[in-house]
Amino acid sequence: MILFKAAMTVRTRFAPSPTGFLHIGGARTALFSWAYARRHGGTFILRVEDTDVARSTPEAVQAILDGMRWLGLEHDEGPFYQMQRMERYKAVVAQMLAAGSAYHCYTAPEELDHLREDQRARGEKPRYDGRWRPEPGKTLPEPPAGVAPVVRFRNPLDGVVAWDDQVKGRIEFANAELDDLIIARADGTPTYNFCVVVDDWDMGITHVIRGDDHVNNTPRQINILHALGAPVPLYAHLSMILGDDGQKLSKRHGAVSVTQYDEDGYLPEAVINYLGRLGWSHGDEEIFSREQFVEWFGLDHITPSAAQFNTEKLNWLNQHYIKHAADAYLASEVARRLAWRRIDTESGPALERVVTLYKDRVVNLNELADTVEPFFVEIHASAEMLGTHLTADARTALTALRSRLAEVEWQKPALSAAIKETCAALGIKMPQVAIPLRVALLGQPQSPSIDAVLEVMGRTAVLARLDRYL
RNA sequence: GUCCCUAUCGUCUAGAGGCCUAGGACAAUACCCUUUCACGGUAUGAACCGGGGUUCGAAUCCCCGUGGGGACGCCA
Numbered sequence: 001m002i003l004f005k006a007a008m009t010v011r012t013r014f015a016p017s018p019t020g021f022l023h024i025g026g027a028r029t030a031l032f033s034w035a036y037a038r039r040h041g042g043t044f045i046l047r048v049e050d051t052d053v054a055r056s057t058p059e060a061v062q063a064i065l066d067g068m069r070w071l072g073l074e075h076d077e078g079p080f081y082q083m084q085r086m087e088r089y090k091a092v093v094a095q096m097l098a099a100g101s102a103y104h105c106y107t108a109p110e111e112l113d114h115l116r117e118d119q120r121a122r123g124e125k126p127r128y129d130g131r132w133r134p135e136p137g138k139t140l141p142e143p144p145a146g147v148a149p150v151v152r153f154r155n156p157l158d159g160v161v162a163w164d165d166q167v168k169g170r171i172e173f174a175n176a177e178l179d180d181l182i183i184a185r186a187d188g189t190p191t192y193n194f195c196v197v198v199d200d201w202d203m204g205i206t207h208v209i210r211g212d213d214h215v216n217n218t219p220r221q222i223n224i225l226h227a228l229g230a231p232v233p234l235y236a237h238l239s240m241i242l243g244d245d246g247q248k249l250s251k252r253h254g255a256v257s258v259t260q261y262d263e264d265g266y267l268p269e270a271v272i273n274y275l276g277r278l279g280w281s282h283g284d285e286e287i288f289s290r291e292q293f294v295e296w297f298g299l300d301h302i303t304p305s306a307a308q309f310n311t312e313k314l315n316w317l318n319q320h321y322i323k324h325a326a327d328a329y330l331a332s333e334v335a336r337r338l339a340w341r342r343i344d345t346e347s348g349p350a351l352e353r354v355v356t357l358y359k360d361r362v363v364n365l366n367e368l369a370d371t372v373e374p375f376f377v378e379i380h381a382s383a384e385m386l387g388t389h390l391t392a393d394a395r396t397a398l399t400a401l402r403s404r405l406a407e408v409e410w411q412k413p414a415l416s417a418a419i420k421e422t423c424a425a426l427g428i429k430m431p432q433v434a435i436p437l438r439v440a441l442l443g444q445p446q447s448p449s450i451d452a453v454l455e456v457m458g459r460t461a462v463l464a465r466l467d468r469y470l
Numbered sequence: 471g472u473c474c475c476u477a478u479c480g481u482c483u484a485g486a487g488g489c490c491u492a493g494g495a496c497a498a499u500a501c502c503c504u505u506u507c508a509c510g511g512u513a514u515g516a517a518c519c520g521g522g523g524u525u526c527g528a529a530u531c532c533c534c535g536u537g538g539g540g541a542c543g544c545c546a
Contacts, residue, residue, distance in 0.1 A: 017545080125472040
């Protein structure tokens with residue numbers, strides 16, 4: 001059987017409006033759209049919905065692009081900017097006006113406000129009453145002089161609009177619930193619901209994957225598509241992501257940029273994995289790479305209900321990815337972070353070796369940078385720490401150890417033996433020398449295996465640091 | 471108010487009428503490992519919102535409540 005591949009090619013899009021950074025909810029929507037296109041060998045399109053001139057900014061566009069790049073969600077086409085497609089929208093509006101599927105409305109905004117107030121007072125759903133809608137046999141009011149009209153879509157009066165939502169199942173709306181929405185403002189600029197329809201049509205979008213706050217827009221968009229004689233794409237509405245506290249995420253409450261996760265020490269692999277698992281599942285699978293996710297991803301098995309963000313689980317994944325990351329990769333991440341602190345990692349022990357020591361002991365990259373830092377800067381234990389750990393007995397032990405360290409072969413087994421011999425000679429236990437040694441070298445009583453620390457730090461640095469206290 | 475969506479452990483979820491004594495993961499607790507702190511391992515507690523149906527049988531299907539969310543803009 002021969003299939004028309006071109007006709008079946010999946011085309012998805014991510015269409016953020018540049019009024020702020022890319023937050024976690026938008027990132028998941030982008031991830032799912034991207035993954036769906038990748039899964040089916042399709043095309044992923046980035047479209048910037050910047051028709052709200054008052055609130056859109058170039059900085060926000062850049063922030064979104066940065067977020068996408070950090071997550072590794074590369075688009076195949078675009079970014080397209082709606083502001084650059086004005087001519088096309090205006091042409092379609094003119095076409096609809098000519099065809100009678102849209103009409104001019106001269107109702108002033110204040111009049112609309114009154115109308116809505118009255119309707120609410122009566123317990124009705126606020127909506128435009130169709131006073132300028134042309135009907136056979138109906139006499140329209142005389143257009144007021146000097147008033148620029150808006151253009152409204154002539155929505156069907158009865159019947160239902162329905163679609164099989166790919167995540168929520170069949171959804172139906174009675175046309176009677178829908179009013180005639182404005183598709184072009186008085187100044188001639190088109191509005192959101194209209195631009196989306198024209199763009200999705202022009203760009204050949206086959207699957208609209210977006211946030212579930214758009215469910216109510218869908219029937220209107222479908223009606224416009226019908227009026228235009230355009231094909232109706234498949235819709236998949238993703239439920240929202242709630243904050244860690246179960247509250248809705250908003251700019252004022254909890255919403256942060258995905259790039260903030262970078263600054264906070266998260267690996268993009270961990271964020272992708274976490275987001276992929278939030279609201280989607282593949283049986284009991286918890287840990288999967290970006291590639292594995294793409295291979296498994298589908299629109300079925302997406303949860304229709306809202307999900308609460310859980311930082312603990314993200315941390316767990318981040319820890320996992322750090323533990324399993326290549327040392328060179330980790331070293332470059334840590335170097336970048338230490339550079340933020342103006343710490344030079346070029347001199348001193350090989351960063352990769354230090355990172356190896358700590359990678360399975362931390363949950364994020366900043367913490368890794370914290371633990372690695374003492375290897376590259378002169379650190380001094382606090383007076384309290386010294387008082388507690390560098391007692392007279394401890395100094396005696398360290399002095400004894402120092403003479404062995406001065407000549408021992410600088411390899412873990414020999415270093416370990418030197419410590420054990422010192423303990424045996426003095427009749428003390430391991431911790432009695434290992435802990436003061438940690439404090440002297442790193443300024444803190446915990447560290448990985450002390451022999452490993454010695455080996456990586458190097459003889460010169462170890463002896464120099466010890467001598468400060470002996 | 472009206473319309474739309476939604477409901478399994480604290481959290482993310484598995485579950486497509488019998489496989490469910492409801493599984494996994496995070497988190498929690500306990501123990502083990504250990505030169506410290508972690509890591510790791512083992513174990514334990516923890517859920518089908520309520521009420522009606524349908525059916526021999528319901529976490530799964532239907533209806534009604536209730537809770538939660540979204541929308542009702544010349545915002546997107």
